[in-house]
Amino acid sequence: MNEMERLWDYVKQHFRQELSKGSYETWIQALDPIEFSGQVLHIRVPSELHKKHIENYYLLTIKQVIYEFLNQEVDVLLHLDQPNNRIQMGNQGQADTEIITNPSKDLLNPKYTFDNFIVGEGNKMAHAAALAVAEGPGRDYNPLFFFGGVGLGKTHLMQAIGHEVLRTNPNARVKYVTSETFTNDFINAIRTNTTDQFHKDYRTVDMLLVDDIQFIGGNKQSTQEEFFHTFNALYNNNKHIVLTSDRDASQIPELEDRLVSRFKQGLSTDITPPDLETRIAILRNKANVNGLQIPDDTLSYIAGQIDSNIRELEGALTSVQAYAVMNQEDLTPNTAAKALRSYRSNAAKSAPSIADIQNTVAQYFNLEVADLKGKKRVRSIVVPRQIAMYLSREVTESSLPKIGQEFGGKDHTTVLHAHEKIADLIQENGEVSRDVESIKKLLQK
Numbered sequence: 386m387n388e389m390e391r392l393w394d395y396v397k398q399h400f401r402q403e404l405s406k407g408s409y410e411t412w413i414q415a416l417d418p419i420e421f422s423g424q425v426l427h428i429r430v431p432s433e434l435h436k437k438h439i440e441n442y443y444l445l446t447i448k449q450v451i452y453e454f455l456n457q458e459v460d461v462l463l464h465l466d467q468p469n470n471r472i473q474m475g476n477q478g479q480a481d482t483e484i485i486t487n488p489s490k491d492l493l494n495p496k497y498t499f500d501n502f503i504v505g506e507g508n509k510m511a512h513a514a515a516l517a518v519a520e521g522p523g524r525d526y527n528p529l530f531f532f533g534g535v536g537l538g539k540t541h542l543m544q545a546i547g548h549e550v551l552r553t554n555p556n557a558r559v560k561y562v563t564s565e566t567f568t569n570d571f572i573n574a575i576r577t578n579t580t581d582q583f584h585k586d587y588r589t590v591d592m593l594l595v596d597d598i599q600f601i602g603g604n605k606q607s608t609q610e611e612f613f614h615t616f617n618a619l620y621n622n623n624k625h626i627v628l629t630s631d632r633d634a635s636q637i638p639e640l641e642d643r644l645v646s647r648f649k650q651g652l653s654t655d656i657t658p659p660d661l662e663t664r665i666a667i668l669r670n671k672a673n674v675n676g677l678q679i680p681d682d683t684l685s686y687i688a689g690q691i692d693s694n695i696r697e698l699e700g701a702l703t704s705v706q707a708y709a710v711m712n713q714e715d716l717t718p719n720t721a722a723k724a725l726r727s728y729r730s731n732a733a734k735s736a737p738s739i740a741d742i743q744n745t746v747a748q749y750f751n752l753e754v755a756d757l758k759g760k761k762r763v764r765s766i767v768v769p770r771q772i773a774m775y776l777s778r779e780v781t782e783s784s785l786p787k788i789g790q791e792f793g794g795k796d797h798t799t800v801l802h803a804h805e806k807i808a809d810l811i812q813e814n815g816e817v818s819r820d821v822e823s824i825k826k827l828l829q830k
């Protein structure tokens with residue numbers, strides 16, 4: 386071991402004792418000392434995010450620990466390994482003095498913790514940013530904006546921040562909502578004349594986590610405006626905002642420019658689909674959490690079959706396990722192959738597509754599918770069209786934008802509105818509710 390290695394070992398030793406395992410592994414272990422001249426220690430850092438975080442929170446301690454070891458001042462210089470252009474930094478806001486008083490807690494999924502989150506190439510930046518925010522909410526990267534495809538862990542990571550904040554500060558007020566809930570709460574507040582309470586609920590939290598923020602785009606101007614003011618109130622009080630979206634903020638349709646710029650002023654980071662190694666690790670972790678012993682070759686086989694969506698990957702693992710139990714077979718790759726074949730054909734059989742729904746609804750109401758996809762506003766077509774959209778949302782896994790697309794390129798807010806409208810009519814238990822039930826039965830045939 387040379388002097389630099391001994392020195393760095395000592396520094397690491399210090400942080401291993403000081404930091405949580407996750408923080409240590411994310412921040413300190415990622416550092417690579419490359420040269421030590423006696424007066425200057427050069428360290429390679431893997432990303433801009435690491436560089437900034439180390440400079441802000443650890444650099445001083447690193448220097449102090451080195452001083453302790455060598456009894457002399459040493460300068461520490463950080464060098465970026467490769468600039469990471471998926472990260473966009475923005476300006477940070479100024480603190481304000483208003484005092485936060487009113488708690489409002491929302492339920493977080495207990496499984497969505499950092500401990501249960503597997504870090505891989507596609508999510509490591511998002512994970513590092515999440516840890517940074519969880520360690521020091523209200524400081525850097527406000528808002529933190531995660532974007533990426535379906536089922537890739539955006540909600541998990543966002544809620545992990547909430548869990549960690551509550552773990553370190555049990556009195557913190559963390560509010561988790563989807564943007565749909567925000568919109569509904571706001572509409573209800575106006576309807577019932579309780580906007581003061583609404584403001585209290587949303588503007589006096591320590592951390593606001595809003596999932597699927599893309600649905601705020603295209604919403605009525607008043608909802609976007611309300612969100613803008615909520616955002617500003619929290620931001621100006623140094624309260625952290627974390628957002629998830631299926632796309633980058635500038636790609637969200639009909640999102641007001643001032644919101645786009647707010648969303649981009651902190652840190653935006655994408656999550657991309659996991660590579661094979663990460664998928665295997667996720668399956669292994671999931672098996673461990675559920676107390677299952679599954680051989681590595683079987684895990685590799687499953688991970689090789691499903692490559693884009695972690696939710697689906699988890700579903701596949703569950704069905705393989707269930708198949709093995711029911712058929713009293715060992716969990717070999719061969720059993721997994723059989724299980725996945727029947728899982729896929731069952732899934733294909735039992736889940737009607739949007740096209741199936743459109744055909745069935747059109748037949749039921751004696752209309753053409755083109756009517757459902759068209760724009761005619763007569764009641765005899767509008768209600769069937771809304772029913773078809775409602776069922777597409779209820780029985781397929783398709784996103785709102787995808788459903789809108791399949792209905793002649795309509796906006797996702799139209800689908801959302803249709804869904805709410807039909808859900809209300811079903812509550813009334815009249816003709817529409819009976820029609821929906823009958824169509825559902827037809828779809829099962």
Ligand SMILES: Nc1ncnc2c1ncn2[C@@H]1O[C@H](COP(=O)(O)OP(=O)(O)OP(=O)(O)O)[C@@H](O)[C@H]1O
Pocket residue numbers: 496497501502503504508533534535536537538539540541542629631667695696699
């Ligand atoms: N890196 C990971 N490690 C362990 N589990 C993961 C990871 N990423 C995702 N998951 C799991 O995959 C499932 C889907 O994740 P999540 O709901 O967070 O995805 P999402 O990106 O928010 O999806 P959507 O866009 O549909 O809202 C969850 O059960 C989550 O725990």
